[in-house]
Amino acid sequence: MILNQSYSSSILQRENVGLSLSRSSLKNSSNGLISAVRYPKQGKKSATTAAGRRGGVAVVLASREANNRPVLDAVFEPFEEVKKELLLVPNVPQASLARHKYTAQCEAAINEQINVEYSVSYVYHAMYAYFDRDNVALKGFAKFFKDSSVEERQHAEMLMEYQNKRGGKVKLRSMMMPLSEFDHVEKGDALYAMELALSLEKLNNEKLLNLHKMANEINDVHLVDFLESEFLTEQVESIKKLSEYVAELRRVGTGHGVWHFDKMLSNALMAA
Structure with a gap:
């Protein structure tokens, strides 16, 4: 699921949802992909989620019951900026793999x-x-x-x-x-x-x-x-x-x- 900073911050305020991610982590996750968010189990009450689309962006939010429970882990895919670097990695054995910004x-x-x-x-x-x-x-x-x-x-x-x-x-x-x-x-x-x-x-x-x-x-x-x-x-x-x-x-x-x-x-x- 894609967590978009501009949408997620406003939606979290509107829905009054306590997703345990700091502003810095939200900022750092912009342009990144979150593939999974895991919460600890809490007895018989299971955490419910609210899903929806905002501006064509899929958003998954934790419910109020998840308010004070920290996110245990979040698995990120590579940032979008890395894609261009991946294309520049040489495939021929004669070329250096370590060379970077060296004229x-x-x-x-x-x-x-x-x-x-x-x-x-x-x-x-x-x-x-x-x-x-x-x-x-x-x-x-x-x-x-x-x-x-x-x-x-x-x-x-x-x-x-x-x-x-x-x-x-x-x-x-x-x-x-x-x-x-x-x-x-x-x-x-x-x-x-x-x-x-x-x-x-x-x-x-x-x-x-x-x-x-x-x-x-x-x-x-x-x-x-x-x-x-x-x-x-x-x-x-x-x-x-x-x-x-x-x-x-x-x-x-x-x-x-x-x-x-x-x-x-x-x-x-x-x-x-």
């Missing part, structure tokens, strides 16, 4: 950011290999860049998981081969490597901000929240830390000071 533009932008994170990770891994050489032997720098490479790869994996969660498809791209030599005639290898890392983090931050701006313009609230909670704050903190390292390395020079900085960096990483 192709966001999907492509996430794949691009995955490539950025992997590319930065690749460069950091090359820097780790350089500082780990026997004739360079800066173990603190080697560990720092190895950890940084792992962190950027984890960021790429987080984006891949998010892509799958939203129903997109991960498409990995080719990466440029990174440098294998990081020595610099004037700056030395330590300062040059840290300045390069700082530049990479700023570039990554710019890419994330562009992605955030695009998500805002499209009004993809989920993507905006994901970027703000998982990436943007951490990116600013990384830039601040690398800026301090660059400032310190500019003071210590290219000789013993670099060796001392390397020891300090190694101890700090071990303590973290």
